[in-house]
Amino acid sequence: MSAMTYEQCLTKSEKVAWRLDDELAADRRLDWSLPAVPPSLLLRVESFSAREQLVFSHVTANSYCHMIKLFEAFIALSLYPHVELFAPRSEQVARNRAILRVCDEEYKHQQMFERYNAIVARELGFAPALFELTERHFANPAIASAVAKVLVALVVEYLSLDQLKAVNKSGATIDPLFKQVLTLHAVEEAQHIPADELVITDLAAQLTQKQRDIAVRELIGLLAIYDTIIQKQDELDNATLARAFGRTLTDAEQATLALPHLSPRDFASCVSLRNPKLVRFVSTLSPLASDVLAKKAASYDRNAQHYHQAP
Numbered sequence: 077m078s079a080m081t082y083e084q085c086l087t088k089s090e091k092v093a094w095r096l097d098d099e100l101a102a103d104r105r106l107d108w109s110l111p112a113v114p115p116s117l118l119l120r121v122e123s124f125s126a127r128e129q130l131v132f133s134h135v136t137a138n139s140y141c142h143m144i145k146l147f148e149a150f151i152a153l154s155l156y157p158h159v160e161l162f163a164p165r166s167e168q169v170a171r172n173r174a175i176l177r178v179c180d181e182e183y184k185h186q187q188m189f190e191r192y193n194a195i196v197a198r199e200l201g202f203a204p205a206l207f208e209l210t211e212r213h214f215a216n217p218a219i220a221s222a223v224a225k226v227l228v229a230l231v232v233e234y235l236s237l238d239q240l241k242a243v244n245k246s247g248a249t250i251d252p253l254f255k256q257v258l259t260l261h262a263v264e265e266a267q268h269i270p271a272d273e274l275v276i277t278d279l280a281a282q283l284t285q286k287q288r289d290i291a292v293r294e295l296i297g298l299l300a301i302y303d304t305i306i307q308k309q310d311e312l313d314n315a316t317l318a319r320a321f322g323r324t325l326t327d328a329e330q331a332t333l334a335l336p337h338l339s340p341r342d343f344a345s346c347v348s349l350r351n352p353k354l355v356r357f358v359s360t361l362s363p364l365a366s367d368v369l370a371k372k373a374a375s376y377d378r379n380a381q382h383y384h385q386a387p
Contacts, residue, residue, distance in 0.1 A: 080270040082170040089177055089267040096188055099260055100253075106199055107251045112137030114248035117339045121332050131320050136337045137254045138196040138204055139309045144261070145189035146209040146305065147232045148182040151268075154225040155179055158275055171278075174271045181264050192257050200320060205312040207305060221287070223279045224294035227358065230272040231299065234348035236265040242343070273357055280361050292362040296372050299349075310337050340376035349373040 080088075111118070111133035118133055156179050159172050197203040240262040243250065280288055314333050318325050325333070336343075348354050349369040358365040 080274070082167070082174040082271065082274060085174045085267065085271040085274070086170065086177060089174075089181070089264070089271075092263050092267060093181070094260060094263070096184060096191070100188055100191055100257070102191060102194070104195055104253055106134060106195060106253055108134065108199070110249060110251045112251045112254040113140075113338065114243055114246035114250055116246045116248065117242060117343065119332065119335055119337050119339075121329055123326065123329055128317075128321055132317060132337075134196065134251070134254075135200075135204060135313055135316050135320065137251070138193055139206070139313050140338065140343070141189040141192045141257065142206045143306055143309055144232070144236070145186045145193075146207070147228075147302065148186045148189070149209070150225075151229040151232060152179040152182045154222075154229050155272075155275065157222070158226075158279070171274075175275065178268045178271050181268070185261055185264070188257060188260065192253070195253070202319065204316040207309045207312060209305065221283075221291050221294055223276055223283065223288070223291040223361075224298060226272055226276050226279065227291065227295045228298045228302075230269065230276065230357075231295070231348045231354065233265040233268050233272060234351050234354045236262045238348055238351055239343055276357075276361070285362070289362045289364050292358060292365050292368055295358075296368060299372065306336065313337060 106112070108130060111130055113133045113136050115129075115133075118136060121129070121132065124132060155175050159175050160168055193204075193206070236258075240258050243255070243258060280291070283291070310333070314325060314330065317333075350373050355366055355369055358369065362368075
């Protein structure tokens with residue numbers, strides 16, 4: 077359970093809020109002499125030249141921003157239905173304002189990621205292919221319960237914090253623009269976590285223990301959709317790389333690129349599934365949580381040798 081109230085969530089969020097035009101002007105430039113993704117977190121493709129490896133890094137960062145943008149939309153879709161239309165009491169008003177603030181900031185984040193995508197397209201000279209996600213992928217009520225959907229939002233928010241930690245821990249000097257985007261995102265996502273936990277706690281209070289256990293298992297099913305979408309984007313990136321390189325990728329390169337482009341240990345949902353704070357919170361909902369999350373996290377440990385990160 078979150079130790080904060082909805083009113084406290086609002087207050088903290090307002091203190092760290094930023095304006096997009098103040099932080100990320102549309103005419104910003106990338107530094108193509110530096111990687112965007114730390115080399116230790118990016119798939120190794122031994123036959124790529126130094127220039128090609130840098131382009132691969134920036135294309136991957138571009139796709140990462142697009143993927144997170146898609147899930148920002150999912151977060152807003154998951155939270156908005158829990159706004160109470162008639163909220164006469166002050167605590168209901170605070171709850172509504174906290175939820176709406178999270179939704180508003182998620183849409184702002186989508187605009188930030190779109191701006192980054194536009195900058196990459198401008199500097200590449202063409203728009204990279206990006207996977208299109210529509211509401212139908214997640215909005216069907218049969219897919220999962222409301223608790224499971226907000227749990228996904230919580231995982232994605234922890235993910236942004238843990239990914240920034242992985243980037244900082246790598247010690248690599250990376251493109252300042254991509255680093256700023258990661259940082260801006262994480263600063264506000266950190267404030268969304270307690271609001272999400274409050275909403276989940278409110279919803280879970282209306283469920284039986286069996287329904288809570290099911291919600292935790294549904295979370296894993298929704299994360300599988302996340303992984304499938306990332307895989308499809310990686311496939312689109314291969315065409316983008318061939319165009320940017322001005323050559324056809326070899327069979328060996330295509331075989332290597334069939335692996336996740338970003339280190340699963342650091343960028344897949346397993347990062348958050350191992351976060352002690354997340355595990356502790358989800359365990360308050362279900363005694364199954366620790367084992368279920370650990371099993372899903374362990375599934376990402378395969379192929380670790382293909383990244384510079386030590387196994």
